Amino acid sequence: MFSLASVATISACIFLFCLFFSIIANIRNIAYLAETTIGVTVFFDDGMTEEEILALGDQIAQRPEVKEMNYISAEQAWESFQAEYFAGMEELAEGFAEDNPLASSASYEIFLKDISQQNTMVSYLQSLEGVRKVNYSNDLVAGFTNLNRLVGILSVVIIGLLLAVSVFLISNTIHVAAAFRKTENQIMRLIGATNFMIRAPFVVEGVVLGLAGALIPLGATYILYGRMVEYVGERFSGTAGGMGGVLRILPLEALFPTMAAVAMALGVGIGFFVSFFTIRKHLKV
Amino acid sequence: MIEISNVIKTYKAGNKAIRKLNIQIADGEFVFIVGRSGSGKSTLLKMLMKEVEPTSGHIIVNGVNLQKMPRRLVPKYRRRLGMVFQDFKLLKDRNIYENVAFAQRVIGVPPRRIKENVPEMLKLVGLSSKYKFYPNQLSGGEQQRVAIARALINNPEVLLADEPTGNLDRQNADEIMELLAEINAQGTTVIVVTHSQEIVDSMKKRVITMDKGMVVSDKRGGEICEIQHNLL
Ligand SMILES: Nc1ncnc2c1ncn2[C@@H]1O[C@H](COP(=O)(O)OP(=O)(O)OP(=O)(O)O)[C@@H](O)[C@H]1O
Numbered sequence A: 001m002f003s004l005a006s007v008a009t010i011s012a013c014i015f016l017f018c019l020f021f022s023i024i025a026n027i028r029n030i031a032y033l034a035e036t037t038i039g040v041t042v043f044f045d046d047g048m049t050e051e052e053i054l055a056l057g058d059q060i061a062q063r064p065e066v067k068e069m070n071y072i073s074a075e076q077a078w079e080s081f082q083a084e085y086f087a088g089m090e091e092l093a094e095g096f097a098e099d100n101p102l103a104s105s106a107s108y109e110i111f112l113k114d115i116s117q118q119n120t121m122v123s124y125l126q127s128l129e130g131v132r133k134v135n136y137s138n139d140l141v142a143g144f145t146n147l148n149r150l151v152g153i154l155s156v157v158i159i160g161l162l163l164a165v166s167v168f169l170i171s172n173t174i175h176v177a178a179a180f181r182k183t184e185n186q187i188m189r190l191i192g193a194t195n196f197m198i199r200a201p202f203v204v205e206g207v208v209l210g211l212a213g214a215l216i217p218l219g220a221t222y223i224l225y226g227r228m229v230e231y232v233g234e235r236f237s238g239t240a241g242g243m244g245g246v247l248r249i250l251p252l253e254a255l256f257p258t259m260a261a262v263a264m265a266l267g268v269g270i271g272f273f274v275s276f277f278t279i280r281k282h283l284k285v
Numbered sequence B: 001m002i003e004i005s006n007v008i009k010t011y012k013a014g015n016k017a018i019r020k021l022n023i024q025i026a027d028g029e030f031v032f033i034v035g036r037s038g039s040g041k042s043t044l045l046k047m048l049m050k051e052v053e054p055t056s057g058h059i060i061v062n063g064v065n066l067q068k069m070p071r072r073l074v075p076k077y078r079r080r081l082g083m084v085f086q087d088f089k090l091l092k093d094r095n096i097y098e099n100v101a102f103a104q105r106v107i108g109v110p111p112r113r114i115k116e117n118v119p120e121m122l123k124l125v126g127l128s129s130k131y132k133f134y135p136n137q138l139s140g141g142e143q144q145r146v147a148i149a150r151a152l153i154n155n156p157e158v159l160l161a162d163e164p165t166g167n168l169d170r171q172n173a174d175e176i177m178e179l180l181a182e183i184n185a186q187g188t189t190v191i192v193v194t195h196s197q198e199i200v201d202s203m204k205k206r207v208i209t210m211d212k213g214m215v216v217s218d219k220r221g222g223e224i225c226e227i228q229h230n231l232l
């Protein structure tokens, strides 16, 4: 009875841990991808010469936030545009050959050291003379930092609460089991069994409870996460563009080993320590 | 050598179970303790196995002062004793074989030896065929024999038996007493609490009679036991 409740609570606790772990790992991953793949793009006023733009570029490069900068000349922009939109139909682009339609599209792609510095960087860029437009994805980036923190706090609170409940339930289970086998324990003691011999079975029981409480949610997570990766893969793989590159879910293999190790340690650890101290208190010799 | 000096035991309820006890039992002796119900016989045995603490006085068993023994050494001390209880005290969740084997495991006998010793012991108490039975599948007498097998298997220095034949018929009782005599002949000190006049008479051993927590007579073996029959 109690043992079922204990396993269920530890399972719930560890399942939530797995859930939050997955979410946080993925948010981190997305943030990381965002930092490395989403940069800030600066476009310049019409009629600025390449020399002027490059000079401005040197000035921007002095900023401490900048990790990396790529200059994309109007010609390069046009070429990559052609490659993307006229793939297989190069003759269509021929018409523009002499007259680059993206003549004023020279730009700098700027990658930042830390995504949280984006706002300062963007306002700096906007204040510069000659800058026509600054492209950046504000919501996505700003959201990550906050979301990550929120999920982190939420998970700590909920897991903490569930942990307390599981400690209580395991303790109760062991307590009841010990009371049930009280005469048995007394007999063992009379025959000369040491505390260790009498307590060991209870601690084993606690560890088994903890182990079961870890394996069940790990199995569930394994299956569910696999499903989700499949689903998201099908759903978003078609959508090209920025989101497709960023909204990539971590493969299960990337996070499962760590998650499993922590979950097992958590389950077995709780089972061991709670039963150990409960039985110590209960079976004073 | 067991020395019981000026021992008094008053239970919490104010029950004066042992008023004043002075008994000496030499190594290898065979002693009966008889007396009316409530005279303190079981209490005496419990103090000898350190299950119950005397209120005052002291008990020395083979050179060890039980009152000065640290708690952690109690298991070790008990392993030197064999104990047979009035209510058997078998482990209900284990079969007969396991019950007897448990005593050997406690003292760390290697499994190979346990596999040899336990069937031998069960044969000695006549329970070879029932080794897979659980205690509640046995008669009182059979359970008592399991308890005796468990007490004897470790070749104890001292065997304490509280009414080991209380639930046995005459023939079984005689067999058990023979077993105890045999163990005694091998050097084990044997202390048996009994209500059976017939057994006491047949064995011709030392008989200590208790009443109201005191020794009222202590007769050496061979003496005619014209002990107060009203005290049995
Ligand atoms: N745990 C206990 N708490 C309080 N009183 C007890 C306890 N155990 C025994 N007594 C009392 O101590 C006295 C001696 O009891 P004990 O069991 O030693 O008697 P006994 O000689 O073994 O009797 P019997 O022949 O019926 O087994 C009795 O009056 C009993 O009520």
Ligand SMILES: [Mg+2]
Pocket (backbone or CB within 6 Å): B041, B042, B043, B086, B162
């Ligand atoms: Mg008694």
